Every structure is written in C-alpha cells, then in structure tokens.
Amino acid sequence: GDSVTQMEGPVTLSEEAFLTINCTYTATGYPSLFWYVQYPGEGLQLLLKATKADDKGSNKGFEATYRKETTSFHLEKGSVQVSDSAVYFCALSATYNFNKFYFGSGTKLNVKP
Amino acid sequence: GAGVSQSPSNKVTEKGKDVELRCDPISGHTALYWYRQSLGQGLEFLIYFQGNSAPDKSGLPSDRFSAERTGGSVSTLTIQRTQQEDSAVYLCASSPPGVADTQYFGPGTRLTVL
Numbered sequence: 348g349d350s351v352t353q354m355e356g357p358v359t360l361s362e363e364a365f366l367t368i369n370c371t372y373t374a375t376g377y378p379s380l381f382w383y384v385q386y387p388g389e390g391l392q393l394l395l396k397a398t399k400a401d402d403k404g405s406n407k408g409f410e411a412t413y414r415k416e417t418t419s420f421h422l423e424k425g426s427v428q429v430s431d432s433a434v435y436f437c438a439l440s441a442t443y444n445f446n447k448f449y450f451g452s453g454t455k456l457n458v459k460p
Numbered sequence: 461g462a463g464v465s466q467s468p469s470n471k472v473t474e475k476g477k478d479v480e481l482r483c484d485p486i487s488g489h490t491a492l493y494w495y496r497q498s499l500g501q502g503l504e505f506l507i508y509f510q511g512n513s514a515p516d517k518s519g520l521p522s523d524r525f526s527a528e529r530t531g532g533s534v535s536t537l538t539i540q541r542t543q544q545e546d547s548a549v550y551l552c553a554s555s556p557p558g559v560a561d562t563q564y565f566g567p568g569t570r571l572t573v574l
Contacts, residue, residue, distance in 0.1 A: 389567070390463070390464070391503075391551070392565065393563070438503075445560060446493075446508050446510065447508065447516065448505060449502075450503035450504075453502060
C-alpha cells in the first residue's frame, strides 16, 4: 500500500545552516506530495506541495522537488532560522483516492542561535 | 477567521469507558478528516467526510470507532470501550470546496486511557 518514510529526528542545526530532511514514498500511480509543518503549540499547516513529477514546491525559503525516478520529495532550505524550529511532516495523497492522505512520522528540527 | 477547533483539548478516561471527541471545521469547508497520531508515529487516517456523500471509513481501526457529521458541519468521533492502545492525539482537519489537497488542521485532542 501507499506509504511515506522520512528521516528520523531530531535534527539540530545552527542558525544559517543548510537543511535537508529526506522523504521517500511508495505509491501506485502519480500521487501528490506535501510537506506540512507544526510549530510549537500550533496545528499542522501546509508548507508546500507538488502535484506532478519534476514539480518544485516552494514557500518561506523551503523547497522540495517531486522526483519520480527516486520516489523522493526531500525538503531543503539554504539558511535556517531559529523560527524554523518545528516538526515537519511529509505526506502524499493517493492517486486513485486523492482525499486519502498518508503522512510520515515527522522530523523535529531544532535550530540554535 | 476562526480555524478548526476541537474539544476537549485533553481527555483522560478509564479503560472500558466511551469517549466523544468533537470537531468544528472552518465555516464553508465541505471536507472533514479525522486522524490519529500515536506517540512517535505519523498521522494515521481514520475517516473522511465530503458533503452529503457516504464517508470513507476505511481507516477506522475497529468497530469500536465511529464518527458522524451532523448538518455537514460539526463532527463527533466516538470510541467505545476504550483501550490503552487508543491513547493518542486525535486530529481533525477540513478542506474548502475544490481544494481537497489542502487541509487545515485543528489543535487536536490528547486522549489518555488509564
């Protein structure tokens, strides 16, 4: 069945460091891919998405490219800030039931000043 | 505007008791989802409502779990005869018409079964 696997955390970085959080997926067909973020004390919110192969989603300096050949959707940011400290979830919506979502287990990011 | 709200924020119950968790979606949102997040795990899809269509219940883990959505708005997730493995954070999300792939999440209800 469809599933998402993302790197375990926590990830601890210094401010202005480069961030990569790995995400790979298993799915039939052509799912849409998402990154959601949960800031401390808040609900999950959509960070970015990509709906077809080679699409790049971007928002708030974060980027992720839909790579069908490697079934990956890695999240990157060139220079993290303390305010980026949060839990990041990779997710997909199933091709044949786009209302059904599969989430990864989340990766906690701690950014130190 | 107001976001998705859930109540209670925390619920502690004894094994074997029934619990009801409530979700108020964003006004005008036609789609509503329930998820469960166990400690250290990702979000597990439970059930999905879309307008007046029959709900997708494929994620409900057992017949002790049920959900309803009255008037296309408020939803209640009911867990009967709770077990310790039901302890988790239960999240509700809603989506506006025509934008099914963007979900707005509530803060969740943390359920602890003793």
